[in-house]
Structure formats: structure tokens, C-alpha cells
Amino acid sequence: MATKTLPSADQHSVETAAALRRDQRNQVVGLLSPGLIWLLLFFVAPLLIIVVYSFLVRGQFGGVSWLPTIGNYVDLFTSPVYLNAYWRSILVSVLTTVLTILLAYPMALFIAQRSPRWKLVLLFLVLLPFWTNFLVRTYAWMIILNDNGVLNTILRSIGLPGQSILYTETATLLGLVYGELPFMVLPIYTSLDRFDFRLMEGAADLGANRWQAFRRVMLPMTMPGVIAGSVLVFIPTVGQFVVSELLGGAKVDYIGNLLQRLFLRSNPPNWPLGSAMAVVMMLILTLVIVLYFRGTTEDDR
Amino acid sequence: MSEATTSANAALPEASRQPGGSKGVSERGFSWRTGLLGAHTALMYLFLFAPIVVLVAFSFTADPFGVAWNGFTLEWYTRLFNNTRLIDATFNTLLVATISTAIATLLGTLLALAMEHYRFRGRAATDVLLYLPIVIPEIVLAVALLSFFAFVFNALDALFGLRLRQGMLTVVLAHVTFSIAFVVVTVRTSLRGFDRRLEEAAMDLGANRWNTFRRITFPLILPGIIGGALLAFTLSLDDFIISLFVSGPGTLLLPVEVYNRVKRAVTPEINAISTLMLLFSMVLVLLSQLAQRQRK
Structure with a gap:
């Protein structure tokens, strides 16, 4: 075996070097190919297929007819239903991202200033709800926000009027913030954990007040965490449809709800239009992320 | 001011x-x-x-709508155990999770070994490909896989007269696809602290490549592999969106079944099954924590 010569390869002959390289290449190919073939087949190919489908005509009984068209994209950009869905999805994702930053940052700051033992416990507690089924956690909010639910029982018992929150957009936003909060806390915590808090004292010694020190020192230095968290929160929120259906009562059409309808519910389904929708969504996400990264990194310098 | x-x-x-x-x-x-x-x-x-x-x-409330406290009962749990539909769905979900975890862990570990232990052309591109499934919105992968399976099944029907339908198999294929990336990330983390000189030493002492892997490399990265496998298992159990799209009609899966019931009404039976799922996830998390601790 060529490998046996590896330790005694002091003679450095050309042949052993070549054999070694060939051996290395075989190992890499052996390790890589099963996984890569799987991903090319079941990940890359499906994505290419929806790109192709988005330029085809819808079939009579669902599926597609192999006739090229750009009609789906024309429909997307001219119909108020679809434009509105994009707008609403982006709006609710931006709101969710901003709210989770505002709620997560102080929380991460508190955790980052604890002793190592407490840090571990507090972080574990942040992660714990994340390990329970997402659907189940969303459903739990239905029990709480119900007209006769826990929240209204508490409100009424202290003499306040009950609120109809379930099946409103407020409930959707609440459910989204709830589901995404851990994904914002963890990256912000990670960057705060690396932050040297003595810098804040330094800033204060140089005459900065607390807000200025936060604004000019702590926030810029922990921005990578905020950015990572924003990406983690923003992407899944743009495509969500479960929360808006269960908590929002499916009153507003988001991209996710339309995709579900176009692919699964409508009779016959409209796969080409749905594919075009998914493709445009990917393009928007890529654009947003690129712009976001560029904007914030320039700010940092 | x-x-x-x-x-x-x-x-x-x-x-x-x-x-x-x-x-x-x-x-x-x-x-x-x-x-x-x-x-x-x-x-x-x-x-x-x-x-x-x-x-x-509220999984223990006697209130028939499961939204108010009306005394303690175990009725909803006993009803669950007599509900064959939910039991079948649970069994299918566990089966899918087990098979897809096994495949994803194997493929993911091999990929992680290649990425951490070797330098090769196209490594940067592979890196991007391995991270994409993590950042892509779940629903995009869901509609893409649905379209892909329909396309392949149509082609098989037209070419060979082979009629296939979506079901458990397509769900397993889909779950492996999104789990691989997470296994790779977890195993790569455990490989990063790995001292390759241990492998060289083993081979110096005359061990061949397979024995070196079996006796040295594998035991050292085992906690990482277990962590990755548990993550894949949890992700598979937790997945709803992709399962909904690729399972096709007639395949009973727990999250899809819960979703269909919840959409109609809040019932204490759902509270009970959710509590059991919660308990199950907690046990898995504890196991993964134990696996991580072993590393130290």
C-alpha cells in the first residue's frame, strides 16, 4: 500500500510523491462524492427545476406544459395580489427583525455580564423552547390569545376589558417575534461575550456619556452579532406561512401562504407561477442580504 | 433635553x-x-x-375545549393511546427521522472529514454549497423538491411505465437533504480541535488507514458525530413545511396531522400530544448534552 511508505518517505523520490498525491486525491473523491452527488441531485437540481418551471405554461390538470413563456413573471409584477404579498412579507420580516433586535440585545447584554456558570444556565434556558416543535409552540399561543384564553382570563380577573388578539396581525407579529427571538439572542450574545467591557470605562474616562459609549463603542463592535442574527431571523420570516395562518387567521396573504395555495391547494394548482414567486423571493433575499452586509460593513470602517 | x-x-x-x-x-x-x-x-x-x-x-384540564382550567383529568392522554391515526402518524414520523438521520449522518461525516482534513480544488465552492441548505428559506426547498419529485416521477412513468407516488420515501429523501448541512457543521466543529499527528503516529506504528480511522479518528470525533445525528433527528421530527409539501396525500406524519387538526379547532388532545412531543425532545436534548460532555 502506498500509504505504508508515507513515514519512511525520507528518500523523497518522485514516484512516492506522485503516488501519495494520487492516494490523497482518491481519498478526497471517496469522502466527497456520496454527499456531493446527493446534494447535486436533491438540492441543486430541484432549485434548477423551479427556475425552469417558472418559464413554462401551467398544465391543464396541474403540473406544467413545456411551452416557454415569461407570462408568470409578467403576472407577478402586474397583479396587485402578488405585489402586495411581497410587500407585506418584507414589511412583517423587517418589523420582526427590528423587534427581536430591541428585545434580544438587552437580554444578551445581561447574560454576557454574568459569571460563566450563570451564562451557561441562562443560554441553555434560551435554547430550551427552541428544541420543542415550532408548530406546537405556535399552537400554544392560540390557547393563550384565544378570546376565552389565558390572557383574557387574567385581564378580566383584574377588571380589565378582554382583547381580541387572536386572528389579527398583532398576533402574527407576536408569534414571529416569539419564534425568532432565540436566533437573535445567541449571535448577539456571542459578540458581546468577546467584547471587552473595560472599553466602556475607557470611553467614560475620555468624557463620553453612557449612551455615547454604547453608540460609538459597544454597538459598532457587536454589530457582527446583530447582522448575523438579522439574517437568521429575516430569511425564514419572509417565507413563513404557519404563524400567519394559525395566529393571524390567514387574513393577509404573505408569500408563504400564496406559495402553499399555488402548489397544494388551488384546483388545478399553478406550479409555474408558484415557481416564479419562489425564484423572485430568492432574488430579493440575496439582494437584501448583500445590501445589508455592504451597508453595515461600510458603517464599521 | x-x-x-x-x-x-x-x-x-x-x-x-x-x-x-x-x-x-x-x-x-x-x-x-x-x-x-x-x-x-x-x-x-x-x-x-x-x-x-x-x-x-392545559393537557390535564377537564375543559372540553382545552382553553380554560376546569379540573384535572388524564382523559386526553387515554384518548391519544386509543387514537390509531395519531399512533400511526407518530410511528411514521419516528421511522422517517431514524432512516434520514442514519443517511445524513454518514454522508455529512464523510463530507466533514474531506473539508477539514484535505485541501483540494473546488473546496471554497463546496463550502458554499454546504451552507446553502441552512440559509435557504424552507418553503423554497419545499416547493423545489415537490416540483423535482413530480418531474422525476413523470419522466419514469413516460420512459419505463414506472408509476411512483409521493410518500414516506420522498419525505426521507427531503429530510436527508436539509439535515446533511447541519451534520457537516457539527462534525466539522469537533474536527477542528483534532490533532492529526495522532493519525500519523498510528500509521508510524504500522496501522493501516482503516485501523487508524477505526481506532483513532472515529472514537475522537464520535461525540461530534452523535451531536450531529441528534441534531438531524430533532430537525426531522420538528420539520413541518417540507413534510407537508413532499409527503403527498395519504401519508400520515405527526406534524402534518397536528397542523390539520389545529387549523380546525383547539382541542385538549393536541395539548396532550404536544406535551408528549415536548417530553421526547427534552430527553433528546439531555442525551445530546451528555454526548457533548463526554468530549471533555
């Missing part, structure tokens, strides 16, 4: 520079702010845990 606060705060460091009084001032300011942060953090934990507490509590 801002000017006033600025000057008031600017006075603080002045005061703290004076000996004696300095410590008291800064310390009180510190604890006041920490108290506020602590109160906020406590509220956030309440926010995170309230739904879970409510869910568990």
Missing part, C-alpha cells in the same frame, strides 16, 4: 475620579442599570416559557 442629559452624564466620570466617593457612585449606577436589564431578561424568559407551561398545564 439631550444637552441636559449629556452634561449631567458628563459630570459622572468627573465625580468618579475623586477618591473615596468614586466607588459608591459608579457601583450604584451599575447595579441600577443591571437591575433594569435583569428585569427585562426575566420578562423575556417569561415570554419564552409561558406558552410551554400553559400547553403542559
Whole structure:
């Protein structure tokens, strides 16, 4: 075996070097190919297929007819239903991202200033709800926000009027913030954990007040965490449809709800239009992320 | 107003520079702010845990709508155990999770070994490909896989007259696809602290490549592999969106079944099954923690 010569390869002959390289290449190919073939087949190919489908005509009984068209994209950009869905999805994702930053940052700051033992416990507690089924956690909010639910029982018992929150957009936003909060806390915590808090004292010694020190020192230095968290929160929120259906009562059409309808519910389904929708969504996400990264990194310098 | 606060705060460091009084001032300011942060953090934990507490509590309520406390009962749990539909769905979900975890762990571990232990052309591109499934919105992968399976099945039908339908197999294929990336990330993390000289030493002592892997490499990265496998298993159990799209009609899966019921009405039976799922996830998390601890 060529490998046996590896330790005694002091003679450095050309042949052993070549054999070694060939051996290395075989190992890499052996390790890589099963996984890569799987991903090319079941990940890359499906994505290419929806790109192709988005330029085809819808079939009579669902599926597609192999006739090229750009009609789906024309429909997307001219119909108020679809434009509105994009707008609403982006709006609710931006709101969710901003709210989770505002709620997560102080929380991460508190955790980052604890002793190592407490840090571990507090972080574990942040992660714990994340390990329970997402659907189940969303459903739990239905029990709480119900007209006769826990929240209204508490409100009424202290003499306040009950609120109809379930099946409103407020409930959707609440459910989204709830589901995404851990994904914002963890990256912000990670960057705060690396932050040297003595810098804040330094800033204060140089005459900065607390807000200025936060604004000019702590926030810029922990921005990578905020950015990572924003990406983690923003992407899944743009495509969500479960929360808006269960908590929002499916009153507003988001991209996710339309995709579900176009692919699964409508009779016959409209796969080409749905594919075009998914493709445009990917393009928007890529654009947003690129712009976001560029904007914030320039700010940092 | 801002000017006033600025000057008031600017006075603080002045005061703290004076000996004696300095410590008291800064310390009180510190604890006041920490108290506020602590109160906020406590509220956030309440926010995170309230739904879970409510869910568990209301799986024992005698209220037939499961939304109010009406006395203790185990009725919903006994009903669950007599509900063959839900039992079948649970069995299918566990089966899918087990098979897809096994495949994803094998493929993911091999990929992680290649990425961490070798330099090769196209490594950067592979890196991107391995991270894409993590950042892509789930629903995009869901519609893409649905379209892909329909396309392949149509082609098989047209070419060979082979009629296939979506079902458990397509769900397994889909779950492996999104799990691989997470296994790779977990195993790569455990490989990073790995000292390759241990492998070289083993081979110096005459072990062949397979024995070196079996006796040296594998035991050392085993905690990482277990961590990755548990993550894949949890992700598969938790997945709803992709399962909904690729399972096709007639395949019973637990999250899809829960979704279809919840859409109609809130029932205590769902509270009960959710509590059991919660318990199951907790056990898995504890197991993964134990696996991680073993590494130390």
C-alpha cells in the first residue's frame, strides 16, 4: 500500500510523491462524492427545476406544459395580489427583525455580564423552547390569545376589558417575534461575550456619556452579532406561512401562504407561477442580504 | 433635553475620579442599570416559557375545549393511546427521522472529514454549497423538491411505465437533504480541535488507514458525530413545511396531522400530544448534552 511508505518517505523520490498525491486525491473523491452527488441531485437540481418551471405554461390538470413563456413573471409584477404579498412579507420580516433586535440585545447584554456558570444556565434556558416543535409552540399561543384564553382570563380577573388578539396581525407579529427571538439572542450574545467591557470605562474616562459609549463603542463592535442574527431571523420570516395562518387567521396573504395555495391547494394548482414567486423571493433575499452586509460593513470602517 | 442629559452624564466620570466617593457612585449606577436589564431578561424568559407551561398545564384540564382550567383529568392522554391515526402518524414520523438521520449522518461525516482534513480544488465552492441548505428559506426547498419529485416521477412513468407516488420515501429523501448541512457543521466543529499527528503516529506504528480511522479518528470525533445525528433527528421530527409539501396525500406524519387538526379547532388532545412531543425532545436534548460532555 502506498500509504505504508508515507513515514519512511525520507528518500523523497518522485514516484512516492506522485503516488501519495494520487492516494490523497482518491481519498478526497471517496469522502466527497456520496454527499456531493446527493446534494447535486436533491438540492441543486430541484432549485434548477423551479427556475425552469417558472418559464413554462401551467398544465391543464396541474403540473406544467413545456411551452416557454415569461407570462408568470409578467403576472407577478402586474397583479396587485402578488405585489402586495411581497410587500407585506418584507414589511412583517423587517418589523420582526427590528423587534427581536430591541428585545434580544438587552437580554444578551445581561447574560454576557454574568459569571460563566450563570451564562451557561441562562443560554441553555434560551435554547430550551427552541428544541420543542415550532408548530406546537405556535399552537400554544392560540390557547393563550384565544378570546376565552389565558390572557383574557387574567385581564378580566383584574377588571380589565378582554382583547381580541387572536386572528389579527398583532398576533402574527407576536408569534414571529416569539419564534425568532432565540436566533437573535445567541449571535448577539456571542459578540458581546468577546467584547471587552473595560472599553466602556475607557470611553467614560475620555468624557463620553453612557449612551455615547454604547453608540460609538459597544454597538459598532457587536454589530457582527446583530447582522448575523438579522439574517437568521429575516430569511425564514419572509417565507413563513404557519404563524400567519394559525395566529393571524390567514387574513393577509404573505408569500408563504400564496406559495402553499399555488402548489397544494388551488384546483388545478399553478406550479409555474408558484415557481416564479419562489425564484423572485430568492432574488430579493440575496439582494437584501448583500445590501445589508455592504451597508453595515461600510458603517464599521 | 439631550444637552441636559449629556452634561449631567458628563459630570459622572468627573465625580468618579475623586477618591473615596468614586466607588459608591459608579457601583450604584451599575447595579441600577443591571437591575433594569435583569428585569427585562426575566420578562423575556417569561415570554419564552409561558406558552410551554400553559400547553403542559392545559393537557390535564377537564375543559372540553382545552382553553380554560376546569379540573384535572388524564382523559386526553387515554384518548391519544386509543387514537390509531395519531399512533400511526407518530410511528411514521419516528421511522422517517431514524432512516434520514442514519443517511445524513454518514454522508455529512464523510463530507466533514474531506473539508477539514484535505485541501483540494473546488473546496471554497463546496463550502458554499454546504451552507446553502441552512440559509435557504424552507418553503423554497419545499416547493423545489415537490416540483423535482413530480418531474422525476413523470419522466419514469413516460420512459419505463414506472408509476411512483409521493410518500414516506420522498419525505426521507427531503429530510436527508436539509439535515446533511447541519451534520457537516457539527462534525466539522469537533474536527477542528483534532490533532492529526495522532493519525500519523498510528500509521508510524504500522496501522493501516482503516485501523487508524477505526481506532483513532472515529472514537475522537464520535461525540461530534452523535451531536450531529441528534441534531438531524430533532430537525426531522420538528420539520413541518417540507413534510407537508413532499409527503403527498395519504401519508400520515405527526406534524402534518397536528397542523390539520389545529387549523380546525383547539382541542385538549393536541395539548396532550404536544406535551408528549415536548417530553421526547427534552430527553433528546439531555442525551445530546451528555454526548457533548463526554468530549471533555
